Amino acid sequence: MNSTCPPASVGSAATGAPAAIEVRRLSKRFRPDAPPALDDLSITVPEGVIYGILGPNGAGKTTLLSILCGLLRPSAGSVCICGHDGPTPQVKRSLGVVPQEPAVYPTLTGRENLEYFGRMQGLRGARLAERVAACLQIAEIEDAADRRVEHYSGGYRRRLNLVIGLIHEPRILILDEPTVAIDPHSRSLIHQRLRELHASGVTILLTTHYMEEAEQLCHRVAILHHGRVMIEGAVAELLARHRDDSIQITLDRDPPADLTRSLQLLPGVGELHLNGRCLVATAPQPMQALSSILQGLGAQGLQAVAIDYGQASLEHVFLHYTGEGARA
Numbered sequence: 388m389n390s391t392c393p394p395a396s397v398g399s400a401a402t403g404a405p406a407a408i409e410v411r412r413l414s415k416r417f418r419p420d421a422p423p424a425l426d427d428l429s430i431t432v433p434e435g436v437i438y439g440i441l442g443p444n445g446a447g448k449t450t451l452l453s454i455l456c457g458l459l460r461p462s463a464g465s466v467c468i469c470g471h472d473g474p475t476p477q478v479k480r481s482l483g484v485v486p487q488e489p490a491v492y493p494t495l496t497g498r499e500n501l502e503y504f505g506r507m508q509g510l511r512g513a514r515l516a517e518r519v520a521a522c523l524q525i526a527e528i529e530d531a532a533d534r535r536v537e538h539y540s541g542g543y544r545r546r547l548n549l550v551i552g553l554i555h556e557p558r559i560l561i562l563d564e565p566t567v568a569i570d571p572h573s574r575s576l577i578h579q580r581l582r583e584l585h586a587s588g589v590t591i592l593l594t595t596h597y598m599e600e601a602e603q604l605c606h607r608v609a610i611l612h613h614g615r616v617m618i619e620g621a622v623a624e625l626l627a628r629h630r631d632d633s634i635q636i637t638l639d640r641d642p643p644a645d646l647t648r649s650l651q652l653l654p655g656v657g658e659l660h661l662n663g664r665c666l667v668a669t670a671p672q673p674m675q676a677l678s679s680i681l682q683g684l685g686a687q688g689l690q691a692v693a694i695d696y697g698q699a700s701l702e703h704v705f706l707h708y709t710g711e712g713a714r715a
């Protein structure tokens with residue numbers, strides 16, 4: 388199968404840029420008696436952007452990426468990548484994939500892993516050697532190039548995992564939680580490399596649970612919940628849309644589990660979400676609501692250590708669409 392998508396699919400209405408990836412009405416059901424992992428999901432990833440797929444555990448992020456990479460077949464719907472219907476062999480050569488769990492051979496060295504995956508992508512001879520050297524440098528793991536990967540730290544493993552996806556210089560890079568559970572230095576290095584790849588014209592599609600990461604890196608995001616797109620758009624637009632009525636309060640300690648229930652009863656308070664020590668509220672008259680929330684916190688022996696007002700964060704947008712009060 389190597390058919391091209393109809394012309395209507397090649398443009399992104401949202402940005403005007405051609406579509407690198409178009410997902411149309413995708414559904415995936417693993418078992419007939421279980422809810423679908425993806426439910427009539429459609430998104431368009433314009434060429435040349437960093438696009439974030441966000442969503443709570445089980446939202447369907449990995450399932451979506453697995454279908455895009457050709458590892459899973461959808462139950463319904465289709466994907467169009469670089470103008471081709473489905474992840475055809477030709478399309479797969481333009482895709483770089485960085486899975487959630489580092490897919491590396493532990494008994495091989497970093498260099499041998501890169502050589503192996505480079506050969507799998509059809510690289511040979513001087514070109515292969517050149518790409519291996521470049522990837523070791525991009526990942527900043529040259530000092531460990533000839534050590535077996537089983538002796539690598541988690542951060543080095545992830546950095547190697549990233550450049551294995553880059554060995555053949557793909558046009559589109561797909562990453563599943565590329566910075567989960569690594570130290571700030573490795574995270575910042577990966578961010579820097581993703582920005583450089585974007586600057587060189589690579590389209591990047593990534594999933595993350597870190598809202599700050601998505602806010603700093605991504606141009607557009609889709610927030611998934613129960614396999615559906617709750618909201619999609621440019622990060623700047625989503626933040627602007629949620630700016631005026633938001634209050635974010637950082638608490639001095641972990642609050643009791645029923646905190647939101649008691650605060651919700653206060654006058655003038657709209658939606659309330661709690662994520663760790665971060666309380667996010669929306670209210671039609673935020674200043675009045677803030678004063679009653681602070682009183683309510685005080686009554687429970689809690690104090691605010693930071694208050695952000697009128698400055699929506701992606702965390703706020705995420706909780707709004709996926710938290711308890713999410714509007715379906």
Ligand SMILES: Nc1ncnc2c1ncn2[C@@H]1O[C@H](COP(=O)(O)OP(=O)(O)OP(=O)(O)O)[C@@H](O)[C@H]1O
Nearest residue numbers: 417418423424442443444445446447448449450451
């Ligand atoms: N191979 C499978 N067989 C059965 N159910 C599956 C399989 N893979 C995923 N699921 C289910 O599909 C749903 C979506 O899972 P998926 O892994 O895509 O979520 P996710 O958004 O990537 O979550 P996380 O943030 O935890 O990585 C979940 O309910 C999950 O249990």
Ligand SMILES: [Mg+2]
Nearest residue numbers: 448449450487
């Ligand atoms: Mg996942």
